[in-house]
Amino acid sequence: MANKITLQTRQLVVEPQGLDKIWSLRKKVVVPYQHILSATVNSEISRASRGWRVLGTSIPGYYYAGTFKNQGMLNFYNIKAGRTVIVIKLQHEKYHSLVLEVKNPQALVAQINQQIKQ
Template identity: 45%
Template sequence: MENVVNIQNEQLVIEPVGLTKIAALKERIVIPLTHVVGASIDTGIINESKGFRMPGTAIPGYWAGTFRKNDEMTFFNIKHTSLPVVIQLKDEKYTRLVLGVDKPRELVTLINNHALS
């Protein structure tokens, strides 16, 4: 597991776990739920170009940190073996978050239920 994701006080809270916290150069990301557009599972994103690391970690099979591509910033914290949860954002530093979590489908449902309500 790379991240723990919770909804607390109308905010989406992402916390990298263990050594991924160091690799991602983030202890926590907090996003107001009003800035969350939605979430999905996107297995193809693992094979796409991530862009430029700014800063972050990229080793074969693991990506963590901030990556810039086509004037968009994406936060990655995921291993190639994880099912990627992609969270789309608006009015934030990041356009999207690409995360590995324990229960990806349940997280997508939880986020979409809150984002659409």
């Protein structure tokens, strides 16, 4: 599993696991729930253009980890191509979105969306 997601009382914490922490150049990303606009499951975004790699690792067609700039916005990726991932849209944060490979994406998206409604 590429990412550990922890739903705390007031914030979401993303921690790349194992070597993904090194390849993404991020130990963790912490986002308050009030800065999350939505969370969705997406099986196509891993094939879409990520833009320019700013920090991290890119193995075209296989693995993307780190900060990517697309249309003037920074996005954090930690995915392998062709996998179903979650996309967390943000506001008032460094990143416009977090694109993450996780275990049980549908269940996690439901939990995140429940938290941001509260």
